[in-house]
Amino acid sequence: xxxxxxxxxxxxEQWRVGLSDDQLKDILHKLKLCRYFDERxxxxxxxxxxxxxxxxxxxxxGTHVGVVYPLHDDDSLxxxxxxxxxxxxxxxxxxxxxxxxxxxxDGYTRGRDGNSHIGDWQGNRTWTVMSHLPIAYPVxxxxxxxxxxxxxxxxxxxxxxxxATSNGRWHEALNVSAIFELPVVWVVNNNQYAYSAPxxxxxxxxxxxxxxxxxxMPGVRVDGANVLDVYQATGEAVDRARDGGGPTLIESVSxxxxxxxxxxxxxxxxxxxxxxxxxxxxxxxxxxxLLRSNGVVDDTTVKExxxxxxxxxEDGYEFAQNSPFPEPGDVTKGLWVEDGYWTSxxxxxGGTQT
Amino acid sequence: xxxxxxxxxxxxxGAEPRGKRDDDGQATYLVAVAEGLxxxxxxxxRVFLLGEDIGVYGGxxxxxxxxxxxFGAERVMxxxxxxxxxxxxxxxxxxxxxxxxAEFQYADFMSSGFDEITTALAxxxxxxxVPAPVVLRAPSGGGVRASSFHSxxxxxxxxxxxxxxxMCPAFPTDAKGLIKSAIxxxxxxxxxxxxxxxxxxxxxxxxxxxxxxxxxxxxxxxEGRDVTIVSYGMMxxxxxDAAETLAQEGIDVEVIDLRSIVPLxxxxxxxxxxxxxxxxxxxxxxxxxxxxxxxxxxxxxxxFESLDxxxxxxxxxxxxxxxxxxxxxAYLPQVTDIEDAVRKLSAW
Ligand SMILES: Cc1ncc(C[n+]2csc(CCOP(=O)(O)OP(=O)(O)O)c2C)c(N)n1
Numbered sequence: 001x002x003x004x005x006x007x008x009x010x011x012x013e014q015w016r017v018g019l020s021d022d023q024l025k026d027i028l029h030k031l032k033l034c035r036y037f038d039e040r041x042x043x044x045x046x047x048x049x050x051x052x053x054x055x056x057x058x059x060x061x062g063t064h065v066g067v068v069y070p071l072h073d074d075d076s077l078x079x080x081x082x083x084x085x086x087x088x089x090x091x092x093x094x095x096x097x098x099x100x101x102x103x104x105x106d107g108y109t110r111g112r113d114g115n116s117h118i119g120d121w122q123g124n125r126t127w128t129v130m131s132h133l134p135i136a137y138p139v140x141x142x143x144x145x146x147x148x149x150x151x152x153x154x155x156x157x158x159x160x161x162x163x164a165t166s167n168g169r170w171h172e173a174l175n176v177s178a179i180f181e182l183p184v185v186w187v188v189n190n191n192q193y194a195y196s197a198p199x200x201x202x203x204x205x206x207x208x209x210x211x212x213x214x215x216x217m218p219g220v221r222v223d224g225a226n227v228l229d230v231y232q233a234t235g236e237a238v239d240r241a242r243d244g245g246g247p248t249l250i251e252s253v254s255x256x257x258x259x260x261x262x263x264x265x266x267x268x269x270x271x272x273x274x275x276x277x278x279x280x281x282x283x284x285x286x287x288x289x290l291l292r293s294n295g296v297v298d299d300t301t302v303k304e305x306x307x308x309x310x311x312x313x314e315d316g317y318e319f320a321q322n323s324p325f326p327e328p329g330d331v332t333k334g335l336w337v338e339d340g341y342w343t344s345x346x347x348x349x350g351g352t353q354t
Numbered sequence: 355x356x357x358x359x360x361x362x363x364x365x366x367x368g369a370e371p372r373g374k375r376d377d378d379g380q381a382t383y384l385v386a387v388a389e390g391l392x393x394x395x396x397x398x399x400r401v402f403l404l405g406e407d408i409g410v411y412g413g414x415x416x417x418x419x420x421x422x423x424x425f426g427a428e429r430v431m432x433x434x435x436x437x438x439x440x441x442x443x444x445x446x447x448x449x450x451x452x453x454x455x456a457e458f459q460y461a462d463f464m465s466s467g468f469d470e471i472t473t474a475l476a477x478x479x480x481x482x483x484v485p486a487p488v489v490l491r492a493p494s495g496g497g498v499r500a501s502s503f504h505s506x507x508x509x510x511x512x513x514x515x516x517x518x519x520x521m522c523p524a525f526p527t528d529a530k531g532l533i534k535s536a537i538x539x540x541x542x543x544x545x546x547x548x549x550x551x552x553x554x555x556x557x558x559x560x561x562x563x564x565x566x567x568x569x570x571x572x573x574x575x576x577e578g579r580d581v582t583i584v585s586y587g588m589m590x591x592x593x594x595d596a597a598e599t600l601a602q603e604g605i606d607v608e609v610i611d612l613r614s615i616v617p618l619x620x621x622x623x624x625x626x627x628x629x630x631x632x633x634x635x636x637x638x639x640x641x642x643x644x645x646x647x648x649x650x651x652x653x654x655x656x657x658f659e660s661l662d663x664x665x666x667x668x669x670x671x672x673x674x675x676x677x678x679x680x681x682x683x684a685y686l687p688q689v690t691d692i693e694d695a696v697r698k699l700s701a702w
Contacts, residue, residue, distance in 0.1 A: 051499050052677065103499075103678030111678030113501050131503035132466050133435055166434030167466070194435060195459075196411035202434045268410055325680035332671045349680050 015294065017232045024296050027065060027227060029305055031284045034061045034085035036309050037094070041101065045262045050101060052114040055081045059257035060191055062283025064159075065089050066222075066230025067187045067252065070238045071157060076125040076143045078136035078158040082189060082256075083129075084116040086159060091124035094312055095319040104323035105348050111326040112334075134164035137173035137186075144182035144241075155241045159187040163194020165211070166202050174249065178215040183241035185234065186249045189224070191256035196268045212249040224254030225281035228290075254283070325349040356525055356557035381559040384552040386526035387491075388417050390533035391455065393563045395425055398453060401537055404431040404440055405457030414459045415493055415552060437467030444488045445475050445542075453487045453537060461494035461546055462506040475542045476517035485540040491533070493549040494522070495588050495638055497686055500549075501677035507587075507639040512544045513615045513648075519543045519569055520615040524551060524590035527559045528613050531567025539569060550588045570617035574626065578608035581696050582626040584649050585636040586612040589687065593636055596692035605700050615645050620652050627653055631662040632699045636687060641669035663702035668695050 016024060038058045044050045057064060064085035068077060077090045088094065092108070100107025100118050108118050109128060119128030127136050140158035147154040164170055165188055177184045188208050192199055205211060212219025218240075222233045230252050237248035255277040259266035291297045297305070327347030334341035357380070375381045381389065395401050402425075403418060409432040412419030422430040433440055437458065444454035458464050464471060471490065478486050496505030512518045519541055523529040529547065536543035575590060576597050583593040590611045597607035610626050612619060627633050633653050635646035650665045668687045676682055 051679065052501065053504075103680065109677075111681055112674070112676045114499070114677040117501065117503070117677075132463060163435050166436055168436070168438060195414075196407045197432060197434065201432055326678055328680050328684035331676060331681045331684040332673055335673050351680075 015228070015290070017228050017235075019228075019231075021296050024291055025301070025305075027069060027231075028287060028291055028297065029309070030065045030085075030089050031061045031227065031287055032305060033094075033309050033312065034064065034088055035284045036313060037088070038085075040313055042258070042262065051103060052101070054101075054262040055084075055116055055260070056256075056258035056262075057082050057085045059277060059282070060189055060224060060254045061085050062227040062230055062287070063187075063189050063224040063252035063254055066224070066227040067157065067159065067185075067234045067250065069231050070235035071155065074125060075155045075157065075238070076127070076140070078127040078140045078143075078156065079129055080133065080136070080160050080164065081116050081129060081131060082161060082191070083159050084118075087116070087118065087126050090126050092118065092120055092126065094316040098316040098320035099323045102320045102323070103325065104320055105326045105346055106319070106323040110334075110346050133167055134158070134160040134170050134173075136160075137164075137170055138176075140184055140186075141173050141176050141180075141182055144177065144184045145180065147183055148180070153242050155183045155185060155238050157185045157187060157238070159189055161194060162188060162190040162192065162199055162208060163197060163202050164188075165208055166194075174212075174215045174217070174247070177247040178217050181244070181246040183244070184247040185237045185241055186247060187234070188249070188251045190251050190253045192253070193256050193260075193266075193269065195260040195264075196266075198268075207251060209249060209251040215247075215249075217247045217249055219249045219251070221251045221253065223281075224252040225277075225283050225286055227283055227287050255281070325351055356555050375559075376556070379558055380556045381526050381530075382553050382556040383523075383526045383529050383547070384415065384417055385556075386530040386559045387533055387547055388419075389559070390530040391418065391537075392421070392424075394534055394537040395421075395429065397563065398537075400451060400453045401455060402429040402431065402447075402452060403455050403457065404433055404444065406433055406435060406459050408432060408457050413457060415549065417491075417547075418457070437463055438470045441467040441470035441475055441488075441490065444490075445470070445478065445486055448486045448488045449478075449484055453489075455489040455491060455537060458490065458492035460504050460506075461492035461508050462503050464490070464492055464508050464511075468511075471512070471518070471544075472515040476512075476515040478517070479541065480517055486542050487537075487540045488542045489533070489536045489545055490543070491545045491547060493552070494546040495548040495550055496675050496682060497550040497588055499677065499679060499682065502674040505675040505682075507546075509544075509546055509615050510639045510644050513645060517542065518616065520546070521569065521613065522546045522548070522587045522615055523567075523613055524548070524555075524575075524587055524611050526555060526557050528567050528573070528611070530559050531565055532569065532613065535566045535569050538566070543569070546587070548587045551591070555591065567613065570614045570619055572610050572612045572614070572619035572622035574608060574622070575611045576607065576609040578606040578630065580606040580608075580630055581632040581634060581700050582608045582610060582623075582630045583634045583636050583692070583696070584610045584612065584623055584626070584646070584653075586615065586645070587638055589636045589638050592687065592689050592692055595689045596696065599689075599693055600696055603697075605696060607696060612645075612649075618648065618652075620656065623649060623652060624657050627657040628660045631660050632702070633657075633661075634666045634668055634692070634695050634699060636668045636692060638670065638686065640672050641667055642672040644669050663699050666695050666699055668692060
């Protein structure tokens with residue numbers, strides 16, 4: 001019977017959770033770009049060619065891409081130091097991100113901050129990251145409050161790590177969002193370590209998701225190795241928030257593959273645990289295999305994609321190296337709105353050598 | 355004599371293990387702080403450490419590397435990311451007879467414990483008579499391309515919270531002697547270690563376990579007749595560099611290292627200015643209402659008669675610490691800025 005054939009076909013297509021081939025390929029592009037960026041930047045850091053610090057998000061791309069993908073352009077994102085992949089997915093331009101890493105004028109902060117302490121509120125509604133954890137959680141409540149007050153169908157999403165959930169601000173923000181039924185999605189990127197502290201040193205409960213009960217909101221735990229699982233669970237939370245159903249807590253589990261920052265060899269992470277995650281729970285590899293086995297991509301398309309990503313990186317690198325430093329005399333500008341620094345073209349200093 | 359080495363790696367993040375003194379007994383500033391902590395923990399069982407990543411990892415800068423093996427996890431307590439509770443818990447334990455030493459991963463994150471520091475800890479004794487012997491240690495300061503949230507100088511915040519003693523040593527010997535004094539002091543102490551100095555400056559440091567540097571005493575780090583530079587922390591080293599150059603031009607600079615911000619050693623400042631009649635106040639916290647604003651005001655009021663020229667303040671502008679090398683260098687007073695200021699002043 002016709003209906004049965006259709007059902008079967010629908011069942012066979014369930015894996016793609018409603019996403020088109022183009023969208024799936026787009027997700028693969030983002031996952032691979034973030035991985036490639038992370039690897040190359042670390043190599044440059046090790047060679048001493050990158051000033052400042054780097055915080056690798058490798059192994060967590062499934063979380064970062066998966067949670068951001070359901071967001072609309074005018075939804076806002078409040079990430080942390082670890083979430084560059086989420087910021088790139090939300091729309092930050094690679095070239096300007098790279099200019100930021102080298103302290104150049106074309107970076108989003110005009111050289112005022114470095115690395116992933118970046119954002120573009122006017123452009124794609126991403127909070128310019130601050131270090132203090134989790135300093136943006138309460139701020140996300142404010143953005144969500146604004147959407148609710150004006151009756152706009154918009155959502156605020158905040159991301160932080162497992163370690164940041166120990167902090168009082170995290171609990172205050174969840175509590176307030178539940179009381180006022182704010183359109184927020186709280187994401188915890190549980191990569192199992194806060195610097196050197198494993199989960200059991202950070203909190204007594206087995207999962208972070210179950211803490212949602214205390215605030216009477218849904219709490220969902222997903223496997224960060226499966227980007228589509230993350231996408232689907234977050235999509236439901238985003239829809240619910242948009243429809244007036246209040247906040248949700250999403251815990252996406254992965255492992256931090258690299259040290260806390262570039263300098264940290266992370267000897268405290270058990271080797272077997274790391275190997276298991278790298279070999280069996282690699283979100284990028286898994287998704288590529290999924291698309292290959294379903295015929296969405298093949299050797300040729302993947303090769304093209306890899307080459308495109310390399311080109312994008314080289315282009316960003318060139319752009320960053322050719323971008324001048326800020327004008328030293330501008331150091332005092334931009335503190336106040338009325339000096340106009342942020343609404344005019346900035347001074348472009350000399351020299352492009354770090 | 356202290357010597358200076360070039361530090362590998364631009365970031366302010368800790369890299370190498372703590373290590374020991376080198377073969378001829380010289381200790382870096384970082385090793386000196388570690389020795390001071392270690393000796394006080396050996397001496398007094400009530401002393402314990404708490405903070406983030408200080409145990410198994412040995413601290414973000416590796417100051418407490420090896421401590422957990424010697425003193426155990428009870429006395430080298432790894433905490434979650436809970437600055438308010440770290441401070442509050444230290445206060446409570448101190449009220450019950452312990453002598454806690456809390457580490458902040460960066461001085462910047464002291465703002466995340468601000469209420470417990472400036473309300474609970476600072477004001478407790480004045481209203482109750484109950485001593486609160488707590489030490490808060492934190493790596494502060496810039497010059498290492500670590501941008502706005504890893505380069506801060508919070509000393510004016512805490513100097514402006516009555517009830518806290520505040521220290522900012524510039525040399526290994528002072529760091530060791532002061533951390534030991536802070537731990538033995540019955541009042542809450544804020545001990546700011548400068549991360550630029552950690553591995554750059556080393557010297558022979560006393561080994562006597564009862565060697566102490568008194569809190570609230572400045573020291574003349576270089577004697578001179580023509581101009582006084584009053585400073586503390588990283589800027590002391592810049593001042594000494596500038597003094598070398600200026601000496602070749604015949605300008606004899608005296609460098610006063612405050613070492614402690616609270617209590618402030620006004621006597622030492624005034625004695626020097628009485629001799630030189632000219633003063634540059636050089637500091638790394640914001641110029642506006644920063645530590646040097648108080649120093650300049652003390653000089654202007656108390657040494658007015660001896661001054662031959664206005665007191666000059668040299669300090670960063672009132673903006674957050676920027677990342678880009680081009681901007682951070684414009685933000686922080688450079689050695690050449692100090693030289694220029696002194697030249698101008700001595701020509702007055
Ligand atoms: C209030 C505060 N205290 C300390 C730090 C220093 N610090 C930076 S990252 C980090 C660990 C964060 O762990 P987690 O929240 O799990 O995020 P991850 O780095 O694993 O992504 C710490 C302690 C900070 N950024 N903020």
